[in-house]
Amino acid sequence: MAQANVALGMPALPRGDPDRYALMVLNSLLGRGMSSRLFREVRERRGLAYSIGSAVSRHSDTGMLAISAGVSPENVREAVQVITTELEKLAQERVGDEELTKARDYTVGSFRLSLETPMALGQRAGENLLTLGEIEPIESVVEKLRAVETDDISRVARRILRRERVALSVVGPDVEEEELEEMVGAG
Numbered sequence: 001m002a003q004a005n006v007a008l009g010m011p012a013l014p015r016g017d018p019d020r021y022a023l024m025v026l027n028s029l030l031g032r033g034m035s036s037r038l039f040r041e042v043r044e045r046r047g048l049a050y051s052i053g054s055a056v057s058r059h060s061d062t063g064m065l066a067i068s069a070g071v072s073p074e075n076v077r078e079a080v081q082v083i084t085t086e087l088e089k090l091a092q093e094r095v096g097d098e099e100l101t102k103a104r105d106y107t108v109g110s111f112r113l114s115l116e117t118p119m120a121l122g123q124r125a126g127e128n129l130l131t132l133g134e135i136e137p138i139e140s141v142v143e144k145l146r147a148v149e150t151d152d153i154s155r156v157a158r159r160i161l162r163r164e165r166v167a168l169s170v171v172g173p174d175v176e177e178e179e180l181e182e183m184v185g186a187g
């Protein structure tokens with residue numbers, strides 16, 4: 001069975017940005033886990049993707065939000081349209097209290113689970129020292145994640161989720177460059 005791999009990326013926040021906690025929760029809302037917006041809309045409701053998710057990478061001076069999906073070639077256009085629509089909705093509409101609470105809880109749980117090994121703790125400490133100049137206490141991060149509110153999500157979404165900042169790549173059969181540019185509004 002043929003498959004196309006779709007990747008959308010956009011600049012995000014560096015490691016030390018004060019909005020990084022809101023971005024972590026926003027990422028959970030968008031594409032982490034089976035209750036995320038992208039999973040529910042693209043995979044469950046519409047059946048357009050075999051897999052879909054989002055991830056954030058943060059560095060000392062920049063960051064990236066990436067979305068990846070595995071789709072059948074005939075669903076590429078519709079999948080990209082649904083993904084970009086979900087990005088726009090997240091940037092324009094307020095997140096409900098229940099959805100925000102679930103996303104915060106998921107983010108805190110994932111954060112804690114990611115630090116269960118000595119190697120993970122050491123890597124986190126090293127990254128913190130290199131990029132922040134100090135080791136941010138784990139409980140401080142948890143408190144800041146739990147303090148993220150709807151207004152924080154809206155502010156960060158408007159800051160990052162802008163169509164003109166999206167880069168799109170598709171690897172698979174029968175995909176034309178002009179069609180890709182049109183999908184994200186670059187054409």
